[in-house]
Amino acid sequence: MTRLRAVGLALLAPLIAVVVSVLVTTAVIAAAGSSPGDFWDAMFSNPLPRIRVNIVNQAAIIYISAVAAAIAFRMNLFNIGLEGQYTIASFAAASFAGAAYLSGFLNVAVAILIAALVGAAWSGIAGILKTTRGVSEVISTIMLNSIAITLVGYLLNRYGVHEGNTVHTTNLEKSSKLTGFTPYEARDGQIWALCLLAVLVGVGFWVLLSKTRFGFDLRASGQSETAALASGVNPKRMVVTAMLLSGGVAGLIWMPALFGAASSYGTSFQAGLGFTGLAVALLGRNRPIGMAFGAVLFAFLTAQSNTLTFSTDISPSIVQITQGIAVLAVVVAYEIVRRWRSRLEQRDVAKELAPVGPGTAGATA
Amino acid sequence: MSRYLNHWYVYVLGGIAAVSLVRIVSDTDDITSAGTIRAAIIATCPILMAALGGLWAERAGVVNIGLEGQMILGTWGAAFFTYHYGPWVGVIGAALFGIIGGLLHAIATVTFGVDHIVSGVAINLIGAGAATFLAEAVFPDLEGGGPRQLIGLETPTQVTIPGISDAALDLAGKHWFFVSDVAAFVGALTTRVSTLSIVVFALVLVSAYVLWRTSFGLRLRSCGENPQAAETLGVNVYLYKYIAVIISGALAGIGGGFLALVSSSGFNTGQTGGRGYIGLAAMIFGNWRPGGLLMGALTFGYTDSLRLRNAEAVHALLLLLAVGLIAYAVYQVVRGQRRAAVGVTAVGAALLVWYVSTDSVPRDFTSMTPYVTTLFVLALGTQRLRMPAADGRPYQKGSAG
Numbered sequence: 001m002t003r004l005r006a007v008g009l010a011l012l013a014p015l016i017a018v019v020v021s022v023l024v025t026t027a028v029i030a031a032a033g034s035s036p037g038d039f040w041d042a043m044f045s046n047p048l049p050r051i052r053v054n055i056v057n058q059a060a061i062i063y064i065s066a067v068a069a070a071i072a073f074r075m076n077l078f079n080i081g082l083e084g085q086y087t088i089a090s091f092a093a094a095s096f097a098g099a100a101y102l103s104g105f106l107n108v109a110v111a112i113l114i115a116a117l118v119g120a121a122w123s124g125i126a127g128i129l130k131t132t133r134g135v136s137e138v139i140s141t142i143m144l145n146s147i148a149i150t151l152v153g154y155l156l157n158r159y160g161v162h163e164g165n166t167v168h169t170t171n172l173e174k175s176s177k178l179t180g181f182t183p184y185e186a187r188d189g190q191i192w193a194l195c196l197l198a199v200l201v202g203v204g205f206w207v208l209l210s211k212t213r214f215g216f217d218l219r220a221s222g223q224s225e226t227a228a229l230a231s232g233v234n235p236k237r238m239v240v241t242a243m244l245l246s247g248g249v250a251g252l253i254w255m256p257a258l259f260g261a262a263s264s265y266g267t268s269f270q271a272g273l274g275f276t277g278l279a280v281a282l283l284g285r286n287r288p289i290g291m292a293f294g295a296v297l298f299a300f301l302t303a304q305s306n307t308l309t310f311s312t313d314i315s316p317s318i319v320q321i322t323q324g325i326a327v328l329a330v331v332v333a334y335e336i337v338r339r340w341r342s343r344l345e346q347r348d349v350a351k352e353l354a355p356v357g358p359g360t361a362g363a364t365a
Numbered sequence: 366m367s368r369y370l371n372h373w374y375v376y377v378l379g380g381i382a383a384v385s386l387v388r389i390v391s392d393t394d395d396i397t398s399a400g401t402i403r404a405a406i407i408a409t410c411p412i413l414m415a416a417l418g419g420l421w422a423e424r425a426g427v428v429n430i431g432l433e434g435q436m437i438l439g440t441w442g443a444a445f446f447t448y449h450y451g452p453w454v455g456v457i458g459a460a461l462f463g464i465i466g467g468l469l470h471a472i473a474t475v476t477f478g479v480d481h482i483v484s485g486v487a488i489n490l491i492g493a494g495a496a497t498f499l500a501e502a503v504f505p506d507l508e509g510g511g512p513r514q515l516i517g518l519e520t521p522t523q524v525t526i527p528g529i530s531d532a533a534l535d536l537a538g539k540h541w542f543f544v545s546d547v548a549a550f551v552g553a554l555t556t557r558v559s560t561l562s563i564v565v566f567a568l569v570l571v572s573a574y575v576l577w578r579t580s581f582g583l584r585l586r587s588c589g590e591n592p593q594a595a596e597t598l599g600v601n602v603y604l605y606k607y608i609a610v611i612i613s614g615a616l617a618g619i620g621g622g623f624l625a626l627v628s629s630s631g632f633n634t635g636q637t638g639g640r641g642y643i644g645l646a647a648m649i650f651g652n653w654r655p656g657g658l659l660m661g662a663l664t665f666g667y668t669d670s671l672r673l674r675n676a677e678a679v680h681a682l683l684l685l686l687a688v689g690l691i692a693y694a695v696y697q698v699v700r701g702q703r704r705a706a707v708g709v710t711a712v713g714a715a716l717l718v719w720y721v722s723t724d725s726v727p728r729d730f731t732s733m734t735p736y737v738t739t740l741f742v743l744a745l746g747t748q749r750l751r752m753p754a755a756d757g758r759p760y761q762k763g764s765a766g
Contacts, residue, residue, distance in 0.1 A: 032502040154727055317497040317501060324488075327490065331484065
């Protein structure tokens with residue numbers, strides 16, 4: 001019974017969040033003078049093959065971003081800097097791969113390694129500032145985001161290939177482009193080969209956290225730094241390691257797209273994935289499976305919203321509101337459920353401890 | 366010597382003299398021209414509003430990362446209400462839309478005890494999404510509007526003080542040492558000043574007065590320092606936190622409105638460009654104090670405006686910064702902090718080398734200035750920065766005693 005109740009309570013919060021975001025979205029559409037019915041019809045129609053492929057690809061890169069956020073979250077760190085980390089890492093990897101010092105798979109592998117290292121280095125700045133100077137990682141990573149984005153803009157302008165009004169890094173050679181999986185016809189697009197990275201990252205995250213000493217230390221330090229310190233964990237080293245790992249994974253975010261479709265860093269670069277990842281990590285409670293659901297949900301909303309332009313007069317950006325509300329609603333709902341659960345537990349404890357027999361009521365405070 | 370170091374006007378006079386000297390040595394009149402100062406004031410105002418919004422919230426113990434989202438909401442509100450009812454209703458509309466963001470943040474963080482950063486991130490997502498959606502839904506049907514913009518809005522009136530304005534600008538044009546720099550400043554303050562800018566600076570004074578000179582302000586700040594103690598003294602902590610976060614949202618919204626009405630000629634999607642975050646940085650730079658955040662916002666606004674004007678001026682700024690750092694190092698030696706002085710001197714010398722060895726600074730580097738400065742200030746000065754003691758901690762009613 002208690003186990004059933006625990007499962008029910010765990011599912012309650014996401015359920016509340018979905019209901020609230022559906023209600024708010026409907027209200028906003030109605031307030032803007034459009035038909036909510038049309039909107040939900042379009043959103044819940046069976047996705048076209050092209051959109052299904054798109055959902056898988058987007059879910060994969062959002063998932064990598066969510067894992068990157070979760071590594072830091074589990075250590076009680078806020079890596080708001082995913083955005084900057086994957087921007088600068090993607091630029092570095094695209095530049096290296098485009099320069100074609102190596103060829104074929106070796107080029108791809110080294111470029112991915114570079115992406116991870118650059119991402120880790122960028123987040124490491126925040127980690128070191130936190131441990132040596134006590135600078136809050138929230139503020140430093142926000143600053144590092146802006147610095148990374150302007151720095152990349154400058155480098156791209158200076159060293160990139162200019163074509164008309166656009167600029168991008170050197171395109172990949174043919175041998176470094178990875179052929180993906182084509183589930184439907186060729187015009188519906190490919191599922192990128194490196195979407196496998198998402199699976200690897202997810203499994204790696206689960207193994208690291210649940211099956212290793214390091215993962216235990218990480219979670220312990222996240223829950224109580226003093227307790228972790230007492231059991232021999234060096235909290236400063238944990239902070240730096242968690243930031244490095246988080247940034248390293250963040251560096252991988254855009255790699256599937258780079259080698260699968262974009263083939264250079266430029267106008268094809270998809271910005272904003274860092275914040276999407278943060279949102280999905282919150283939605284999925286930093287759990288590998290929960291985040292997978294969150295990533296698919298977000299990818300579905302984003303990809304499916306493109307059909308809105310054909311069938312309704314509603315702009316696709318409405319799903320940004322849905323996503324934002326979902327995140328806010330889920331964190332509020334978890335808090336409500338947590339309070340409710342602790343009250344239930346207290347009541348249970350009180351019931352267990354209550355002395356049997358009349359006349360002794362009130363002994364449990 | 367130390368007797369003089371305690372007077373702020375000594376610094377101001379010294380600062381003006383240094384700037385003026387750099388202007389003449391580097392032959393770039395644009396670093397203190399009336400045009401630059403005017404642009405700097407316009408660039409400062411939105412940052413200042415965001416910073417002030419951050420101050421209100423954090424003084425009551427709520428970290429407001431959602432300033433950016435509230436600003437974005439403000440840009441839309443300002444555009445919509447200005448189009449229909451004129452600029453002053455537009456400013457109120459901007460504040461109202463900012464309040465929506467602030468209220469959401471207050472409900473999540475105060476009532477439900479959600480982590481402040483988490484809620485702020487969500488509000489930024491919602492703000493950006495809502496403004497984009499509302500713009501696409503509403504603006505294409507309006508005159509001068511499109512799915513991503515609404516231009517040709519009426520701006521708040523501008524004020525020129527006749528006589529003083531002309532005389533000052535005339536004097537500024539002479540490019541004399543010191544005198545012309547002061548004249549340019551006076552000229553910028555008396556020529557075509559937007560009334561909204563005046564309101565913005567007035568709000569800083571009002572906030573400083575209310576927060577530090579009234580019992581309301583004392584109670585509000587006590588919620589940020591020690592909410593348990595405040596509650597035992599009968600302060601309604603939740604109410605004060607709500608008021609603070611709502612005011613915070615309103616101020617950020619007005620900052621957004623300023624961007625749409627004064628800084629540019631209308632609404633554009635993505636117009637805030639991270640100014641909410643720069644405002645937060647200015648507030649931290651200013652050590653959670655009104656005077657400090659004013660300095661921070663002015664510094665960031667000035668660099669922001671130079672970026673848009675003249676590449677040579679930015680290059681001259683390197684020299685100014687180098688001179689400033691070396692002067693600061695001397696000050697540190699006088700105070701006996703020899704080791705700290707070495708680092709500062711090294712940075713100053715490096716900038717000097719950079720100045721001598723190049724002819725211009727890439728524009729991108731200028732836009733990085735606020736962020737790099739904040740990182741340095743945080744890294745070097747965390748020991749001296751003091752944020753409200755209970756800032757960012759969730760507080761549940763009735764947890765005192």
